Amino acid sequence: MISGSAALEFLPVTPTRARKINDRLYASSGVLVPVGYVTDGASIPRAFWRVIGHPFEGQYIRPALVHDVRCEWKVGRWEDTHREFHRHLIEEGVGKRRAWLMFQAVWHFGPRWSPAEAITIPRAQAIATAPLGPNGRPWGDYGTR
Numbered sequence: 001m002i003s004g005s006a007a008l009e010f011l012p013v014t015p016t017r018a019r020k021i022n023d024r025l026y027a028s029s030g031v032l033v034p035v036g037y038v039t040d041g042a043s044i045p046r047a048f049w050r051v052i053g054h055p056f057e058g059q060y061i062r063p064a065l066v067h068d069v070r071c072e073w074k075v076g077r078w079e080d081t082h083r084e085f086h087r088h089l090i091e092e093g094v095g096k097r098r099a100w101l102m103f104q105a106v107w108h109f110g111p112r113w114s115p116a117e118a119i120t121i122p123r124a125q126a127i128a129t130a131p132l133g134p135n136g137r138p139w140g141d142y143g144t145r
Contacts, residue, residue: 004022017038020065027084029084032129040055062088066084076121
């Protein structure tokens with residue numbers, strides 16, 4: 001389950017990316033999405049927008065934000081990350097068939113990393129609660145330049 005708002009603001013320089021505003025998102029797994037985190041939404045190729053939907057649609061955005069953080073920071077095992085994405089899609093009300101298709105897409109084409117590259121959820125929480133993002137700038141500046 002995910003708690004917190006999915007409020008985003010689109011970045012003027014790159015309209016296919018948006019920044020998380022308002023409160024942090026918290027996934028039941030312990031993963032936090034900090035205010036200021038920059039995302040491309042659900043990574044749906046433009047050719048499939050008519051079939052699957054827009055990357056920033058309401059039912060997709062919270063699962064996509066948690067999935068983006070887990071993939072970008074390599075939190076835990078990649079298999080668990082993709083399974084959690086599927087579970088969150090269903091919890092957010094995405095139909096089972098569409099959620100399964102999106103899960104298959106990330107499972108087969110999404111990022112993978114070795115256990116040696118992975119960080120723990122407590123380490124990800126420390127990153128998410130730090131005043132500076134991984135790039136050394138405040139979270140609000142993350143991904144804007």
